[in-house]
Every structure is written in C-alpha cells, then in structure tokens.
Amino acid sequence: MPAMANMDDADPKTLDPSRWVDDYGDYLYRYALSRLRGPEAAEEVVQETFFAALKGLDQFAGRGAERAWLLGILKRKIVDFVRQRNRSQPSADVAEDISAQLFDERGSWRDDPRVFGPQPSDAMERQEFWESFRQCLETIPLRQADVFTLRELEEQSSEEICKELAITPSNLWVLLHRARLRLLHCMKARWQGAETR
Amino acid sequence: MLSCKEVSELVSKSRERNLSWQQRFNLWMHLSMCRLCSGFSKDLDELNAAVHRHASAATKGEADEDVRLPEEARERIKESLRSK
Numbered sequence: 001m002p003a004m005a006n007m008d009d010a011d012p013k014t015l016d017p018s019r020w021v022d023d024y025g026d027y028l029y030r031y032a033l034s035r036l037r038g039p040e041a042a043e044e045v046v047q048e049t050f051f052a053a054l055k056g057l058d059q060f061a062g063r064g065a066e067r068a069w070l071l072g073i074l075k076r077k078i079v080d081f082v083r084q085r086n087r088s089q090p091s092a093d094v095a096e097d098i099s100a101q102l103f104d105e106r107g108s109w110r111d112d113p114r115v116f117g118p119q120p121s122d123a124m125e126r127q128e129f130w131e132s133f134r135q136c137l138e139t140i141p142l143r144q145a146d147v148f149t150l151r152e153l154e155e156q157s158s159e160e161i162c163k164e165l166a167i168t169p170s171n172l173w174v175l176l177h178r179a180r181l182r183l184l185h186c187m188k189a190r191w192q193g194a195e196t197r
Numbered sequence: 198m199l200s201c202k203e204v205s206e207l208v209s210k211s212r213e214r215n216l217s218w219q220q221r222f223n224l225w226m227h228l229s230m231c232r233l234c235s236g237f238s239k240d241l242d243e244l245n246a247a248v249h250r251h252a253s254a255a256t257k258g259e260a261d262e263d264v265r266l267p268e269e270a271r272e273r274i275k276e277s278l279r280s281k
Contacts, residue, residue, distance in 0.1 A: 021278065
C-alpha cells in the first residue's frame, strides 16, 4: 500500500521520540548545565523538556528544526526551574554584598580592580576563560548567579527577568551589580594566577 | 564628585536602565579621570562580550563538547519516555 509506505517515510526522528535522547541529549544537557550549574538540575530540566516535547509533538510541524524546537522548550524549563528555586531563597541581604571588602570608608577601591590588562580581547579568547568564569559563577550566591545567568547568558531583558522572578527593577540591578563585583573579583584572582603560571 | 563605589554602581545601573543627564555627566567626569574605574567598566564589557560569545557557541552546540549526559540519566530518561 503506497499510502502506508509514505507514512513510514515521514521523518523518523519526529515519530520516534526515544531517539531524541541519543540525538539531542548531550546538546541539551550541556546547555542546561551551563545555565543551572548542577548536574541534577540539568538532568531534571532535560527530562522535562523531552516530556513536554512528547506532549506537544502534534504542534511540531517543521522538519530539520527539531533541535531548535527542543532548545526553545528547554529555555522555558530553565526559567521555570530558576523561578522555583529562587522562591525558597531569602532575598538579597547585606551579607551577600562584598562592597565593604572592595571599597574603603570613603568609597575608593582598596585594591586595583582591573582584571584583564591592556589586551584583554586576546586573553579572553583563551579556553581557560570559560573554565574560570564557570568556577567563579559557582562561588557566588545562588540568586546573584541566577540573575546574572538570565541576563548575560540567556540575554533576557531586565523587564523579562523582573516579571519571571517577580522582583523589582531596583532589586534586579542590585543583584546584578553584586554578581558583577563578585565575578570580576573572583576572575581577577584566578585569571592572574593563571597568567603567572 | 562621585566615589568609586558610586561609580561602579552607576556603571552597573547603566546596563539596565537609562541614566539621567546629570548621572551620565558625573559618570563621564569620573571615568575620564579614574583609571581604576574606567578599567572596571572596560572589564565588565569584556566579561559580558566573552560570556555572550560562549553563550552563542553553546546554542550552536560548539561549546563544552566533552560534557555528556550521564549514561544513567540517559537510560532513565529513555525508559520514562517509553512509558509515557
């Protein structure tokens, strides 16, 4: 029956979700891990992404854009995950602010804050950059790391993040500022340590 | 004259919202004279640019290629997909 044969010829990946895990599991997991920083969290959102994709299979019309479609679902799952884990977090407090460590009473830098030197762009291409950034992101408070991730890795707008996490614009910029101070401070230690090796 | 602490805050803030004319002027004044703060501002640009580059590589699947979904999780997810 030619009609049946045609149906069997339809994109086999689309009709066989169990192949998704082998085809896209690593890709989605890497992406999730870079956003959520924990293997368990990353596994969880990848699993939820496949479940949601299975449920929404009939809405998926396009061929060849399967990976992009799955990534779109994953990105929403990541935001949901971040929202939920921050709901139980206490809001930003003074202890999470390293300003006192970086600035004196008059508000001047205690030490030279500069990290990357005069030719930063060359240095930034180096592979170790990402590794030290990733490690630094893990050392800063969860909430600060999460808003930084949504803002700079996911490149969401301030408005989107405020809406998703139900925080005020001034709360957001304070969190981002604290994250930036901490990240650069941490990168300075690691980057310059690597430089002199 | 703004302090370095206030300037670092304005530098951050300027990335989230438009500063007032007065704030921009004060910021510019301070940055043109203070090599530590102008270095901080430049570092922040560099950091963001490098993070954006990495983020777009991750979207294309060209980053962290040694990282793989653990075998155990792979099997577990396959199994639960089959039972759905």
